[in-house]
Amino acid sequence: MKFEFDIVDGDFAKAGTASSQVKHLLKQLNVDTKIIKKTTVAIYEAEVNVVAHAIGGGKLLADINLERIVVEVVDEGPGIEDIARAMEVGFSTASPQVISMGFGAGMGLPNMRKNSDELEVISDVSGGTRVVITNYLVA
Amino acid sequence: MKITEITTLLGGHIVCGKARAYISVQYGFAADLLSDILTLETEGILVITGLCTLQTIRTAEMAEIDCVVIARGKKVSPAMKDLADRTGVILIEADCSVFKASGILYASGLQPIY
Ligand SMILES: Nc1ncnc2c1ncn2[C@@H]1O[C@H](COP(=O)(O)OP(=O)(O)OP(=O)(O)O)[C@@H](O)[C@H]1O
């Protein structure tokens, strides 16, 4: 099953709606609650990053079968200059507005790594960022 | 500790999820950073925060937090209420600071996660 959701940049009121819908889908499929939680947390962090850091928004694409879920969160820039650095706990370029919303601790990417079975972050400053989270659905 | 008991101890009031206030939580956590809340792996958590935004509720939904105490007398917005009602997050408004709410609940036996 494939699903596609739009992510609007800068719109913190809507941030999380895509992740919330994926969470509901996993619940309907009776996936183990621990796996649902870690998957939701990982994709929510990725979704919030598009709202917080990307210009022009992005998309969340979910591909679910009985064994695994693959979620791709893509945007069109500005991209991440140094991915290794961005993966470090505490590294953040968040704006004051993002910080006032309760984000910008530089914990999102490390948190995504912790909560995904496989994590791929592809980014460059001329294109955009693509985060691919794969989680296995059988406990 | 029962949510009803917690509400009384804090002198607060339940703004969402009254019908579920008979449930108990075992752990308390205080945070104003949403990513901190998203690192928690335990179940049965109550979060105390001064961050009164829609994203606070969204984060509680994602992290499966049972109950959120909005401290420092901040008022929950209609959009926050609506989201909390839809996602089943119990919301409490309390006038005291995050520090005081944490102190009261810790002293009354609500456990820290770590
Ligand atoms: N989609 C993205 N586009 C551009 N830059 C990004 C993107 N995602 C992450 N980054 C960069 O990587 C940094 C670290 O991201 P991370 O999610 O770990 O922390 P944060 O978003 O700044 O704060 P937190 O997630 O704790 O709220 C960001 O501050 C930003 O510079």
Ligand SMILES: [Mg+2]
């Ligand atoms: Mg982030």
